[in-house]
Amino acid sequence: MINPIVSQKMRAEAGRRKKTGKLKESSLILHVDMDAFFAAIEEKDNPSIKGKPVIIGGPKGSRGVVTTCNYPARKYGVHSGMSLSLAGRLCPDGIYLKTFSGKYTWVSLRLMALMRRYSPQVEPYSIDEAFLDATGCAQLWGGAEEYGRAVKNAIKNTLNLTASVGIGPSRIVAKMASDLNKPDGLAVIEAHDVRNVLGPLPVEKIPGVGESTRKTLAGMGIRTVAQLADYPVKLMKAKIGVNGEALIKMAQGKGGDKITGLEERPDDKSMGHEHTFMTNVERCDILHGKLLHLCDKATRRMRRENYLGKVVTLKLRTSNFKTYSHQRALVHQTDDAQEIYKVASVLLSDLWKEGEMPVRLIGISVSRLFRPGEGNGVQEDLFYAETVCKRLKMYKALDSLRDTYGEDILGFAGGVRSRRHGISV
Numbered sequence: 001m002i003n004p005i006v007s008q009k010m011r012a013e014a015g016r017r018k019k020t021g022k023l024k025e026s027s028l029i030l031h032v033d034m035d036a037f038f039a040a041i042e043e044k045d046n047p048s049i050k051g052k053p054v055i056i057g058g059p060k061g062s063r064g065v066v067t068t069c070n071y072p073a074r075k076y077g078v079h080s081g082m083s084l085s086l087a088g089r090l091c092p093d094g095i096y097l098k099t100f101s102g103k104y105t106w107v108s109l110r111l112m113a114l115m116r117r118y119s120p121q122v123e124p125y126s127i128d129e130a131f132l133d134a135t136g137c138a139q140l141w142g143g144a145e146e147y148g149r150a151v152k153n154a155i156k157n158t159l160n161l162t163a164s165v166g167i168g169p170s171r172i173v174a175k176m177a178s179d180l181n182k183p184d185g186l187a188v189i190e191a192h193d194v195r196n197v198l199g200p201l202p203v204e205k206i207p208g209v210g211e212s213t214r215k216t217l218a219g220m221g222i223r224t225v226a227q228l229a230d231y232p233v234k235l236m237k238a239k240i241g242v243n244g245e246a247l248i249k250m251a252q253g254k255g256g257d258k259i260t261g262l263e264e265r266p267d268d269k270s271m272g273h274e275h276t277f278m279t280n281v282e283r284c285d286i287l288h289g290k291l292l293h294l295c296d297k298a299t300r301r302m303r304r305e306n307y308l309g310k311v312v313t314l315k316l317r318t319s320n321f322k323t324y325s326h327q328r329a330l331v332h333q334t335d336d337a338q339e340i341y342k343v344a345s346v347l348l349s350d351l352w353k354e355g356e357m358p359v360r361l362i363g364i365s366v367s368r369l370f371r372p373g374e375g376n377g378v379q380e381d382l383f384y385a386e387t388v389c390k391r392l393k394m395y396k397a398l399d400s401l402r403d404t405y406g407e408d409i410l411g412f413a414g415g416v417r418s419r420r421h422g423i424s425v
């Protein structure tokens with residue numbers, strides 16, 4: 001764990017730079033990219049497959065595509081996005097495993113929580129990648145390389161997984177740097193060295209330059225990053241349109257100089273359920289039982305779609321057709337029915353008491369949703385994350401039973417009792 005005084009310094013520095021909006025020219029960005037993330041997690045959980053070619057996506061030869069594969073599998077020519085049937089022909093003796101997204105999401109949550117200890121500004125970029133604002137942090141570790149090594153060691157020691165880290169003056173340079181020495185790599189590219197290091201690379205090493213762009217550029221005689229960086233902007237725009245200028249800037253290493261943290265990324269999506277009672281309800285225990293059942297239904301959907309939520313909204317319609325709505329933020333993002341019910345029941349107690357106008361409809365929704373790893377938010381508290389892990393196992397078992405035997409096979413005691421009283425949507 002980092003020294004709390006150091007942490008305070010980092011936050012003060014981040015706050016100072018946040019006020020200015022953009023980072024200064026001396027900005028330093030760290031990009032962390034886990035190595036063969038899903039496959040590495042499976043190898044960690046099952047040491048007997050370590051070192052063998054591991055392909056994640058489904059059974060060998062089945063329909064569908066390879067989600068990811070480890071480095072031994074890549075030697076056979078297998079890669080992400082390839083059909084499983086082709087992978088099966090290229091690597092017939094590989095270990096083929098189904099994608100277990102819940103487990104990978106959980107490790108991703110722990111990774112992002114860990115990264116928050118190394119920078120006050122962390123932007124999750126995908127399930128296994130994040131950008132950290134390293135400005136002001138690196139010098140506290142004695143330099144950029146030492147800082148990068150500290151981040152890598154923390155990941156290794158905490159998650160028992162390897163990551164490749166790149167550090168540079170912009171996001172684009174940091175991301176390209178993390179790809180230079182994979183796996184378990186570390187590369188620091190200083191501002192004055194960007195052209196020397198990245199210039200000789202083929203243009204397809206620039207993130208987002210796919211096969212069709214590569215062909216277009218090759219047709220213009222551009223094959224390396226340096227050739228693209230030197231190309232006249234006007235001419236490029238005339239040939240490939242408005243994206244041409246952005247492409248040249250990326251080749252010059254000028255791509256993104258701001259890290260967007262969780263608090264700057266509002267998300268309006270929500271998921272919920274409501275229930276209209278066949279006869280108006282006057283009893284508190286029935287309302288609370290139904291509320292628990294609705295929380296259970298909403299979070300089941302969230303888990304199915306890999307969402308965590310941050311804000312709970314309770315809706316209540318009384319027998320005179322007046323509708324009330326209250327909301328409250330959760331302390332931690334969650335997909336746990338009981339956590340959401342705890343907040344919802346407080347909202348219900350605030351809004352309605354037994355003996356008041358009977359209730360016709362009750363509804364619950366969870367908003368500020370995000371999928372861990374998509375860059376919209378992260379779990380910040382590692383210790384809380386440990387608790388989540390235990391509950392995740394319980395919900396996984398519950399969801400699996402329901403998938404097999406139907407929704408009514410198991411439920412929370414109060415929620416099961418309340419099911420007979422109306423129509424839920």
Ligand SMILES: [Mg+2]
Pocket residue numbers: 033034035036037128129
């Ligand atoms: Mg990765």
